[in-house]
Amino acid sequence: MACATWFNSSSLTHTFLPVLYRQTAVSTTFLRFSRICSTSRFFSSMNRTSSPVLGHVKRRDAFLSKEDQVASPADLRCEPPLKIVEYPDPILRARNKKIDTFDENLKKLVDEMFDVMYKTDGIGLSAPQVGINVQLMVFNPAGERGEGEEIVLINPKVNKYSKKIVPFNEGCLSFPGIYADVLRPESVKIDARDINGTRFSVSLSALPARVFQHEFDHLQGILFFDRMTDEVLDSIREQLEALEKKYEDKTGLPRPERIEARKRRKAAVGFGKS
Ligand SMILES: [Zn+2]
Numbered sequence: 001m002a003c004a005t006w007f008n009s010s011s012l013t014h015t016f017l018p019v020l021y022r023q024t025a026v027s028t029t030f031l032r033f034s035r036i037c038s039t040s041r042f043f044s045s046m047n048r049t050s051s052p053v054l055g056h057v058k059r060r061d062a063f064l065s066k067e068d069q070v071a072s073p074a075d076l077r078c079e080p081p082l083k084i085v086e087y088p089d090p091i092l093r094a095r096n097k098k099i100d101t102f103d104e105n106l107k108k109l110v111d112e113m114f115d116v117m118y119k120t121d122g123i124g125l126s127a128p129q130v131g132i133n134v135q136l137m138v139f140n141p142a143g144e145r146g147e148g149e150e151i152v153l154i155n156p157k158v159n160k161y162s163k164k165i166v167p168f169n170e171g172c173l174s175f176p177g178i179y180a181d182v183l184r185p186e187s188v189k190i191d192a193r194d195i196n197g198t199r200f201s202v203s204l205s206a207l208p209a210r211v212f213q214h215e216f217d218h219l220q221g222i223l224f225f226d227r228m229t230d231e232v233l234d235s236i237r238e239q240l241e242a243l244e245k246k247y248e249d250k251t252g253l254p255r256p257e258r259i260e261a262r263k264r265r266k267a268a269v270g271f272g273k274s
Contacts, residue, residue, distance in 0.1 A: 001124035001139070001214040002171030002179075071097035071134045076105050082116045082130040084173050087243050090256045092174060093221045096133045098155050102197035106136075110152055110195060113138045118145050122173045124211040126218035129174050137215035141207045151208075156192035156216055159201070161185035168210050172224050178239045180232050182224055184213050225259070233262070 075097055085091045099106065109132065117125040117138060124139035135155045142148020164186040171179045187205035190212065194200060204212050214224060225233055225240065237259055244255040 001211050002120075002122055002173050002175075068098040068135075069095065071099050071101070073101065073105060075134055076101070076109055076132065078109050078112055078130070078132060080112050080115075082112050084116065084120060085129055085131050086174050086176065086247070087223065087240070088247055088255050088257045089174075091128055091131055091133065092218070092223060093257070094128065094133045095221070096128055096135045096219050099134050099136060099193075100197075102154075102193075102195065106154075107195060109136070110138060114140075114145075114150060117173075118143075120173050124215045125173060126215045128218055128221075135219050137212075137219065139208075139211045139215060141211055152195045153190070153192040153212070153215075154194065154197075156190050156212075156219070158188050158190050158216065160189040162187040162205075170210070170214060170224050172214070175224070175240075175243065178236050178243075180225070180228055180236050182214075182227050182232075183229075184210060184227070188213060190216075233259075 076099070109127070113125050113127065113130060113136075116130060117123075117140075121143065123141050123143040124137065127134045127136040137153050137156065138150065139153075140148045140150045162185045165183050166186045167181045167183050169179050170182045187203060187209045189201065189203045191199065191201050217224065217227070225236065228236075240259040244258055247253070248255055
């Protein structure tokens with residue numbers, strides 16, 4: 001997830017100002033996150049087991065109907081420096097394998113991912129975004145090396161989502177320069193493994209929950225615009241189409257997906273009424 005100018009949308013300013021406006025405020029939030037990690041006792045009103053904001057998200061049945069494949073050592077091999085994979089590269093929609101080997105190769109990949117995340121001003125990064133299709137994400141909402149806390153989540157699963165849904169102006173390193181509002185649950189309870197393979201559970205809220213859900217979507221092949229309302233999507237359609245054109249120019253291949261295929265709701269309504 002890209003480190004954005006968080007308050008592009010004036011309507012969000014009031015909502016998020018207390019938590020996110022200042023770096024010190026983010027640090028405070030993250031201190032709480034650190035404490036949560038150690039106690040796993042922070043809970044909001046969570047009683048959903050599936051995300052309540054899936055309206056525009058196609059179920060990626062390949063992920064749901066087959067048993068998860070396990071990554072081989074070759075799947076985890078990376079050649080630094082890593083580069084960010086941009087939309088609409090099909091790598092971003094490919095299946096991501098589970099990790100069951102927790103060795104030096106994995107640690108090297110994690111180090112490289114943090115490296116590219118900081119260099120690109122990110123606060124979260126998933127493995128498919130650097131061309132490695134495995135279930136791994138790293139994040140640090142402080143966005144600066146040496147500040148906040150570096151979090152590594154492997155094979156994460158969501159147990160519960162909060163009832164409360166909140167908007168946030170998100171960016172994504174795979175969509176350079178594009179920011180738009182996305183609705184997501186305010187908090188989540190998750191299970192995952194750490195870099196040593198140790199299983200743990202944690203509840204996240206505010207910015208850590210936001211970053212986690214964005215990166216978790218990447219591990220399911222879901223991209224942030226999949227969750228946008230039609231109105232919000234309309235505001236970035238041209239930018240998405242420009243990325244699709246850039247992909248064709250760069251690779252000489254036809255774009256593997258096109259935003260144009262997602263119908264505009266207004267047009268559909270008009271057609272129905274005529
Ligand atoms: Zn992203």
